[in-house]
Amino acid sequence: MICPTKTNAPQECPAGQVPNGGQTACTNCLAGTYRASSDAACVTCPEGHKCPSDGMANATVCPAGEYQTSPGQTSCDDCPAGSECSDTTTANACPSGQFSLARSTSCSNCASGYYTSSPGQGSCTQCTAGYFCSSTTQTQCGATKFSSAGAASCDTCTAGYECPGPTTSTPQQCTNGTYSSAGASACSPCDVGYQCPVAGMTAPDACTGATYSDSTGTLTCLTCPAGQRCPDTSSTPIDCLAGEFSSAGSATCSACNDGEYTTATGSETCTPCPEGYKCLDKAASPVQCGVGEFSLGGHKTCTACGAGTYKDSAGVGNCTECPAGSECPTGAAATPCGSGYYSESGASVCIPCPGGYSCSDPAQAPQECSSGSYSSNSSASCTTCPEGHRCPDNGMIEPEVCPAGWYQTSAGQTTCTECPTGSKCTDRTSTPTTCPEGEYQDGGGMETCKSCPSG
Structure with missing residues (x-):
């Protein structure tokens, strides 16, 4: 109460003021304090409020996004980034996994693919490529997986690519000669018996027909070479054996044709x-x-x-x-x-010379014996008809003996001579013998003489 005059009744000071020391006048409460009409004295401005000027009748609550932790303050502070000021008396740090901008009354969750690993953050950090993130942690993808920046999860490595890890951001395409299925940490060399001709293969191509691959990492199956056979597409070609051959591109060796040969192994052709x-x-x-x-x-x-x-x-x-x-x-x-x-x-074979012919020259046809000669079978020459014989015809095989009472004293004759009367011819090779005294022969061609009858 104040008594401004000695004649007037005492007066109440208005809100925001208090009596001076002599109680003759009212004075304003200082900034940082206030006085309501019910208050006996100026009151210190409480936490969460501000009293910016003198003579305030009430403390002003800190506006949204501001706070004040101390009493008797003339202003409120902006809520800092990374905190929320739903209670104007304090700034509470946002927990891990949340963030806030300055002057926020609440914290917000990090978006998918972003995180905060410690409290009081004014923004969330984008998940690094090669990692996956919950709202509070960032974790390596590890081998066989990959991710781009801002990923909440890792993807399985694509077939035809490799993801060696632990922080693969972009899968590496398999080079030719290698391949991979999905989820591979490394590309595999093409298996024996297979080929991997292009980059990015998800599975090897099997060698077919008369081709082979006997080592890993093969780009192209090889044609079975000439002179060899390829019974297995994954094995080294085997030389054809002696007596066999093969042309290029043949899986098997073939036996030489009849009338051909080869003494060497690994022959491309056979020799006639x-x-x-x-x-x-x-x-x-x-x-x-x-x-x-x-x-x-x-x-x-x-x-x-x-x-x-x-x-x-x-x-x-x-x-x-x-x-x-x-x-x-x-x-x-x-x-x-x-x-x-x-x-x-x-x-x-040689032929026996026929009877009645001579073969003095074995390279010529037999020559017929002329009359007066003869030949038996297999005779080289004709034989002169002997005495006591006759060879009347050409080509005679043997001579004819002169008939009884006939004779031939010469060789080579065609006839015999009849023994004359008065003679006898006991030997066909001799001349006739005259009948002796006391004998006679009155017929021709006789071998003996007759005795002359007595008287």
Whole structure:
């Protein structure tokens, strides 16, 4: 109360003021304090409020986004970033996983892919590539996974790529010669028996047909080479054996054709058997044809010389027609006909000279014996008809003995002579004998004389 005059009744000071020391006048409460009409004195401005000027009747609550922790203050402080000031008397730090801007009355959750690992943050940090984030932590993706910046989770590594980790941000494409399935930490070398011709393969391609791959990391399957076989697409080619061959791109070896050979392993082709040789064993060197046989080039066996031909040396050469006057019974040689035999060209055996002919030249046809001569079978020449015989015809096989009572004293004759009367012819080779005294012969062609009758 104040008493401004001695004549007037005491007066109440208005809100915001208090009596002075002599209680003669009212004075303003200082800034930082206030006085309501019910208050006996100025009151210190409480926490969470501000009293910015003198003479305030009430404390002013700190506006939203501001706070004041101390009493008797003329102003409120802005709520700092990283805190919330829902209670104007204090600034509470945002917990991990939340953030706030300055002058906030609440904290906000970090967006997906962002985090705060400590309280009191004014912003959330974007999750680093190669990591995944909850609102409070950032964790490495590890091998087989990857992520880009701002990821809440990691993705499985794409097939055809590798993610070695632990913080892969971009999968690395597998190079040619390698491959991978989904979720691979590293690309795998292409397996034996397979090829990986391009980058980014998710599975290897199997070698097919007559191709192979005998090492890992192969870009392209190789064609099975000539002279070898490829029974397994994952194994090294195997040389063809002697007697076999193969062309490039063949999975198997083939036996040489009949009439061909190869003594070496790993042959691309077989060699035709040469002329004058036989190749029964396709894996062995050719063998010379023997005497009496021949072969043309490219034949498996030798052929025996045909009837009436011969070959008297081994190896190269043809069979020759057996010459006239010789025989070729085995095909190995031409043997001259023996005496009394002959042959025409191309004969397997000599032929006995027929009776009534001569074969003095075995290379010529038999010559017929002329009258006055003869020949038996297998005779080289004609024989002169002997005394006591006659050879009246050409081509006679044997001479005819002169008939009884006939005679021939000369050789080579075609006739015999009848024994004359008065003679006897006991020997066909001698001249007639005159009948002796006391005998006679009145007939011709008689071997004896008759006795003369008595009287």
